[in-house]
Amino acid sequence: MSQPSPIAALDEQGTVVAWSRTAQRLTGLTEAEALGRRVPDLLAAGAEALTEVLRGGLTIGSLTGGDRRRWGVWPSADSAVRVSPAVDAAFTQSPIGLHLIADDLRILRVNKAACAMRGLPEDSILGRSVQEAFARYEPAAVERVVREVLATGEPVLDHLVRGTSPADPEHEHALAISLFRLENTDTRTMSVVAEAVDVTPRERNRERLALLHRAHEHIGRSLDAVRCAWELVEVAVPDLAGAAFVALFDAAVQSTAPSDLPGLRCVAASTDGEDMPAVGSALAPEPFAQILSDRVPHVEHLAAEGRVLTLPLLVRDTLLGVVRLRHLHPRRPYDEAAVRLVADIAAYTALCIDNAQHYEHAHATALALHGSDPGSLPAGRGAVETAQRYLPTGPGAGAWFDIVPLSGARVALTVGQVHGGGPGATAAMGQLRSAIHALAGLDLDPHDLLARLHNTTRRLGAERQAVGDTRKLTATCAYAVHDPVAKRCTVARAGRQSLAVLLPDGTWNDRPLPETSPLGEDGPPFAAEEFSFPPGTTVVLLSGPDPAGSDTLRRLRADLGDRSAAADDVLGRLPADQAAVLLARTRALDPADVATWDIDPELTAVAAARRLTIGRLARWGLNDLEFAAELTVSELVTNAIRHGTPPIRLRLVRNPAARTLTCEISDASPAAPHLRHARAGDEGGRGLFISGELSDSWGVRWSSEGKTVWTETAFGT
Structure with a gap:
C-alpha cells in the first residue's frame, strides 16, 4: 500500500518546504505564511491553532525520493478534526463501520467495526485515501460519491458496493454505504462521515x-x-x-x-x-x-x-x-x-x-381424432383451390375443417368448433366430424345436413351428461357446397359462424347469412342461402364468431386484397382465436366437359340414351369406359322411365382434375330406388346392383325438383 501524502514537508533545518490545504485548514496559516519558515518561528508568531495540532499529536517520518533529505508531517486522527461529543461517542460505541473522511479524501478516523469489516488494524487505514481504504469495494465509485457529498452537502443513503476483504477473501460481500457531510464553523473545516453496513445476506x-x-x-x-x-x-x-x-x-x-x-x-x-x-x-x-x-x-x-x-x-x-x-x-x-x-x-x-x-x-x-394431417386432406377435385390453418390444441382443441368430395364434381367445405376445451371437446369434435362425413355421403342439402347434425349433437350431449359431465355440448358449424357446373354455392350455418366472400374484382360480398342457434341448442330451423359466384371467388370460413368490421376480417380483407400475398402468409398473420380457417378459391368446370340430354319417358328412348353416351365418351377419349357406361345408362334410364316421373334428364360429367366420369339420371319423383340382391329365378331387380358393381361409387341425392341417381367411375391417364 502506498504512503499517504503528508500535510507538510520540512527540510533538514526544519524549514517548511510544502504546506497542504489540510495544513491550512488545521492551523489557519496560508501557504504563503508558512513556506520558508521554521516550525519554532511559527510557534513564536502565536499560531494557536498549530499549538492545538501539536497537542493532538504529529507523526514525522522521512520522505523518499529526491536528492535532499526531507521530513513529512502527518497529524493524528484526534488533531485532524474537531467533532462533537455525540459524533465521538458514535465512533466509540457504534457497531456499524464508521469512517471520518477529510475534504482531501483522506481517512481521518475509523471505529473498531470498520476495522473488523476489513480484517485490518486501524493504523493501516488511517491517513489513507478513500480509494486505498476501499480498494476492494469499487474504490472509484466510492470516491465519486464522497466528492458529491462534499460538494453538495446532500446525504447519500445505502449506496451499494461489492467486493472482498482480507478477512474473507473467498466470498463476495455487499456493503451499503451512507454518507453525511459534517461542517465545523470554528475551524472552517468540512468532512464526511461514511457508515458502512455489510448487507450481504439481504442482497443475496x-x-x-x-x-x-x-x-x-x-x-x-x-x-x-x-x-x-x-x-x-x-x-x-x-x-x-x-x-x-x-x-x-x-x-x-x-x-x-x-x-x-x-x-x-x-x-x-x-x-x-x-x-x-x-x-x-x-x-x-x-x-x-x-x-x-x-x-x-x-x-x-x-x-x-x-x-x-x-x-x-x-x-x-x-x-x-x-x-x-x-x-x-x-x-x-x-x-x-x-x-x-x-x-x-x-x-x-x-x-x-x-x-x-x-x-x-x-x-x-387431437390430430389422431381429427383423422388426418391438414396437409393430407383431399383436394378440391378441380372445384376449388384451398388453403387452411389448423391449431389442434388449446382453445382450438375442438375446432375442425374439412373438404368433402361430392358427386357431380361438387365439393363440400365445412368449418366448426365445439365450445369448451380439453380432451372432451377434442373427442366431440371427432364424433361430429365423422357424422358430417356420413351425412355428406347422403348428398343432403346444407340446411338438412345441419338439422341432422344438430340431433346428433343433442344425443352426444345426453350421453355425456349420463356419465356425469354436466357441461352442455354445443358447437358452431358452417357447411357450404360448391357446384362448379352451375357456378353456385349453397351455404348454411349453425351459430354465428363467420363467412366472408371476396369476388374476383376485389370487392367483398357482404350478404349476411340468417342468424341461427349453435348445434345442440334450441332455436329456429336452419336455413340455407344460395350464391352465384364467378370463377376465382374466394370463400373464407372461420371456426369462431367474428362480427363484421372486426380486426380479423379487416386484416383478412386487407391481406387478401393484395394479389401478391400468398395464402399461407395471410393465414399466418391471423390471431390465434381463430383455430381453424379455410380459404377456398372457386373454379368452374369447362362446359365442354358436361353433356345434358332430356329423355322421352318411353322405353324406346333407352337405345337413344345409349347412343348419346357412347358418342360423347368417344369424343372425350374415354373409350375404355364405353361398356360400363352404356350398361349403367341403360339400366338407370329404364328404371326412371318405369318407376319415375317426367321430366327425365341424363347428364354426363367429366372431371379432368379428379379423373372421374359421373353418370346422372334425374326425374321428378321423390321415391328412392333401393338396391336389392335379386334371386336366381327373378326376371328383374338387378339394374341398380349392376350399376353399382360397374362403378366405383353410386348414390342418390334429392332436390326440390325430385331426385338424381348417380354413379362415378375413375378413368386412367
Missing part, C-alpha cells in the same frame, strides 16, 4: 428472489420440452453458473411414458464451457449414477471443473433428466441457499417440461 436473498422471478417469467414460455431446457440454461448462465447443460431422457423429449432404461441425451448446453457435451449427444449414465439413485442435488469439487452442482429434473416422482452447473467464479460457491435456489428453478423447469409433454400428447391425440 434479494438477488435470489429476483432470479427466481426471472426464471418463472422466462422458462416455459413455449410448450416445448427442449426449449424449456434451453431457457433453464439461459437463466443459469452467468448468474448461477459459468457453464451449464441439461440432459433429458429420450422419453421426456418424445412425450412417451418414462422408460426403465436410461437414455440420457444433452438437449441444451452453454457455449462458454470447454468441457460441455455437444447438444444432441448421448450421455453415459455412470457419471450420474448417484443422482439417478437418490434424486437429490449433489455438490462436487472437481479439480478439472471446479465446483459442480448436479440436480434432478423431477416431477411427481418421475425423473425427466438432470441439469449440471459448473461455477467458474471462485467467490460464488454453491452454499446451502444457492443450492435451494437452483433446486427451486430446476423443479419449476421440470414442471414446464411435464406440461410440454402433456401438450404434445394432447396435440397428437
Whole structure:
C-alpha cells in the first residue's frame, strides 16, 4: 500500500518546504505564511491553532525520493478534526463501520467495526485515501460519491458496493454505504462521515428472489420440452453458473411414458464451457449414477471443473433428466441457499417440461381424432383451390375443417368448433366430424345436413351428461357446397359462424347469412342461402364468431386484397382465436366437359340414351369406359322411365382434375330406388346392383325438383 501524502514537508533545518490545504485548514496559516519558515518561528508568531495540532499529536517520518533529505508531517486522527461529543461517542460505541473522511479524501478516523469489516488494524487505514481504504469495494465509485457529498452537502443513503476483504477473501460481500457531510464553523473545516453496513445476506436473498422471478417469467414460455431446457440454461448462465447443460431422457423429449432404461441425451448446453457435451449427444449414465439413485442435488469439487452442482429434473416422482452447473467464479460457491435456489428453478423447469409433454400428447391425440394431417386432406377435385390453418390444441382443441368430395364434381367445405376445451371437446369434435362425413355421403342439402347434425349433437350431449359431465355440448358449424357446373354455392350455418366472400374484382360480398342457434341448442330451423359466384371467388370460413368490421376480417380483407400475398402468409398473420380457417378459391368446370340430354319417358328412348353416351365418351377419349357406361345408362334410364316421373334428364360429367366420369339420371319423383340382391329365378331387380358393381361409387341425392341417381367411375391417364 502506498504512503499517504503528508500535510507538510520540512527540510533538514526544519524549514517548511510544502504546506497542504489540510495544513491550512488545521492551523489557519496560508501557504504563503508558512513556506520558508521554521516550525519554532511559527510557534513564536502565536499560531494557536498549530499549538492545538501539536497537542493532538504529529507523526514525522522521512520522505523518499529526491536528492535532499526531507521530513513529512502527518497529524493524528484526534488533531485532524474537531467533532462533537455525540459524533465521538458514535465512533466509540457504534457497531456499524464508521469512517471520518477529510475534504482531501483522506481517512481521518475509523471505529473498531470498520476495522473488523476489513480484517485490518486501524493504523493501516488511517491517513489513507478513500480509494486505498476501499480498494476492494469499487474504490472509484466510492470516491465519486464522497466528492458529491462534499460538494453538495446532500446525504447519500445505502449506496451499494461489492467486493472482498482480507478477512474473507473467498466470498463476495455487499456493503451499503451512507454518507453525511459534517461542517465545523470554528475551524472552517468540512468532512464526511461514511457508515458502512455489510448487507450481504439481504442482497443475496434479494438477488435470489429476483432470479427466481426471472426464471418463472422466462422458462416455459413455449410448450416445448427442449426449449424449456434451453431457457433453464439461459437463466443459469452467468448468474448461477459459468457453464451449464441439461440432459433429458429420450422419453421426456418424445412425450412417451418414462422408460426403465436410461437414455440420457444433452438437449441444451452453454457455449462458454470447454468441457460441455455437444447438444444432441448421448450421455453415459455412470457419471450420474448417484443422482439417478437418490434424486437429490449433489455438490462436487472437481479439480478439472471446479465446483459442480448436479440436480434432478423431477416431477411427481418421475425423473425427466438432470441439469449440471459448473461455477467458474471462485467467490460464488454453491452454499446451502444457492443450492435451494437452483433446486427451486430446476423443479419449476421440470414442471414446464411435464406440461410440454402433456401438450404434445394432447396435440397428437387431437390430430389422431381429427383423422388426418391438414396437409393430407383431399383436394378440391378441380372445384376449388384451398388453403387452411389448423391449431389442434388449446382453445382450438375442438375446432375442425374439412373438404368433402361430392358427386357431380361438387365439393363440400365445412368449418366448426365445439365450445369448451380439453380432451372432451377434442373427442366431440371427432364424433361430429365423422357424422358430417356420413351425412355428406347422403348428398343432403346444407340446411338438412345441419338439422341432422344438430340431433346428433343433442344425443352426444345426453350421453355425456349420463356419465356425469354436466357441461352442455354445443358447437358452431358452417357447411357450404360448391357446384362448379352451375357456378353456385349453397351455404348454411349453425351459430354465428363467420363467412366472408371476396369476388374476383376485389370487392367483398357482404350478404349476411340468417342468424341461427349453435348445434345442440334450441332455436329456429336452419336455413340455407344460395350464391352465384364467378370463377376465382374466394370463400373464407372461420371456426369462431367474428362480427363484421372486426380486426380479423379487416386484416383478412386487407391481406387478401393484395394479389401478391400468398395464402399461407395471410393465414399466418391471423390471431390465434381463430383455430381453424379455410380459404377456398372457386373454379368452374369447362362446359365442354358436361353433356345434358332430356329423355322421352318411353322405353324406346333407352337405345337413344345409349347412343348419346357412347358418342360423347368417344369424343372425350374415354373409350375404355364405353361398356360400363352404356350398361349403367341403360339400366338407370329404364328404371326412371318405369318407376319415375317426367321430366327425365341424363347428364354426363367429366372431371379432368379428379379423373372421374359421373353418370346422372334425374326425374321428378321423390321415391328412392333401393338396391336389392335379386334371386336366381327373378326376371328383374338387378339394374341398380349392376350399376353399382360397374362403378366405383353410386348414390342418390334429392332436390326440390325430385331426385338424381348417380354413379362415378375413375378413368386412367
